[in-house]
Amino acid sequence: GAVVSQHPSWVICKSGTSVKIECRSLDFQATTMFWYRQFPKQSLMLMATSNEGSKATYEQGVEKDKFLINHASLTLSTLTVTSAHPEDSSFYICSARPGTAPTGELFFGEGSRLTVL
């Protein structure tokens, strides 16, 4: 099946620094990628929809200046957590849909655990 890779799988950073997380579709092209945040023992929360070549669409309540999303190619989307604070510590997951796949065939990355000290 299709593979989505995230990097890094875990990262620890100091408060005030910025962290970039990459999401790559390894064997397919993805016009659209999605970024989620997941708190312990909770469901995934959609943060934004990343569209190749255009601006991301953010969900209500998600700060676009805080969570910068770039989808420069059909196989790569990045999420940058700017000026990270301890409350940004979370599990971030991306997903992607192959361009020709029917509705629902989303493939997920393994997630990136961010800890802000």
Add this chain to the structure above:
Amino acid sequence: GESVGLHLPTLSVQEGDNSIINCAYSNSASDYFIWYKQESGKGPQFIIDIRSNMDKRQGQRVTVLLNKTVKHLSLQIAATQPGDSAVYFCAEIRNYQLIWGAGTKLIIKP
């Protein structure tokens, strides 16, 4: 508001027994549902899906049942194995986005 939710947060099952995980949804217009499995520290994995024009769909050791009358979805896992330990989410597709349920943690007892 509209939502997709699960009845039980935790389910303990004896190894070898069948597991049944339930899910209720509130949007009667939904026409596509998916079950995902998420192991600890990993991203969700697609298990099986079903469209509203079906009542039942079977995969390898898994069966999804859809009851549109009561807006209820269930995932049945046959002969549960230790590797089935995970959190299971039902999700509804709406406008190409996933509406997630809260999740049920499946615990396998040896």
